Amino acid sequence: MTSTLPSSFSAATDSPTVVPETVVPESAPLPVSLRIRQRLDAAGVPYLANDNIAEQLRDGEMDQLEIEVAGKVRELLRSLVIDIDNDHNTEETAERVARMYLHEVFKGRYHHQPKIASFPNVKKLDEIYTVGPISIRSACSHHLVPILGNCWIGIKPGDRVIGLSKFSRVADWVFSRPHIQEEAVMILADEIERLCKPQGLAILVKAQHYCMKWRGVKEPQTSMVNSVVRGDFRHDPSLKAEFFELVKQQESMLGT
Ligand SMILES: [Zn+2]
Numbered sequence: 001m002t003s004t005l006p007s008s009f010s011a012a013t014d015s016p017t018v019v020p021e022t023v024v025p026e027s028a029p030l031p032v033s034l035r036i037r038q039r040l041d042a043a044g045v046p047y048l049a050n051d052n053i054a055e056q057l058r059d060g061e062m063d064q065l066e067i068e069v070a071g072k073v074r075e076l077l078r079s080l081v082i083d084i085d086n087d088h089n090t091e092e093t094a095e096r097v098a099r100m101y102l103h104e105v106f107k108g109r110y111h112h113q114p115k116i117a118s119f120p121n122v123k124k125l126d127e128i129y130t131v132g133p134i135s136i137r138s139a140c141s142h143h144l145v146p147i148l149g150n151c152w153i154g155i156k157p158g159d160r161v162i163g164l165s166k167f168s169r170v171a172d173w174v175f176s177r178p179h180i181q182e183e184a185v186m187i188l189a190d191e192i193e194r195l196c197k198p199q200g201l202a203i204l205v206k207a208q209h210y211c212m213k214w215r216g217v218k219e220p221q222t223s224m225v226n227s228v229v230r231g232d233f234r235h236d237p238s239l240k241a242e243f244f245e246l247v248k249q250q251e252s253m254l255g256t
Pocket residue numbers: 140141142143144145211
């Protein structure tokens with residue numbers, strides 16, 4: 001008795017000569033990515049490129065994913081007609097790329113959110129402040145090439161506050177996924193609201209997209225700027241203007 005992995009092969013065929021390449025013994029374990037996807041489907045948990053799935057991963061599965069992804073990258077390199085068996089430069093590229101995706105550039109999909117403690121706003125601070133520039137590193141969902149830039153976060157505190165460095169940590173975690181910039185900013189805003197429930201929140205992102213610089217239209221100078229404003233920043237135009245003024249001052253401190 002055998003089973004097939006995703007294949008268009010029809011079991012109804014009578015022909016004894018048709019043997020699909022993907023036939024595996026029933027006892028063979030399913031690829032770990034398939035097991036995880038089945039679990040996510042059963043739980044109704046989305047796993048789009050910019051979703052985090054850490055809650056659904058079990059012990060040891062990241063190591064198994066690393067092996068599976070490396071195998072696929074090896075096949076990709078072979079399909080690109082690269083002689084990885086004799087090329088000393090690409091010999092271990094598959095393993096490096098697998099580690100890079102799972103633990104570095106896309107870690108925000110697989111790793112838990114960094115531990116971020118919030119504290120009561122004892123002094124009832126309600127003046128706005130901004131933090132930035134925070135470096136952001138992401139990749140576009142369409143081509144998986146880098147998006148690099150800066151982000152500024154404006155806060156009008158609510159009942160809880162978090163340390164300044166924590167904004168960098170949560171931004172790094174959110175941006176370390178394949179994204180489109182518009183959604184990345186919304187997801188970061190949702191996470192910050194969850195962490196400290198500010199009365200007002202503003203985020204500005206300025207980024208360069210390598211799918212425009214490196215390929216496609218090849219526009220090296222073009223950048224994308226977008227923002228999200230919530231709570232008091234949304235309702236009070238003077239507060240919103242103050243945020244953008246503070247960002248301008250922070251930018252001038254960079255001397256660029
Ligand atoms: Zn792209």
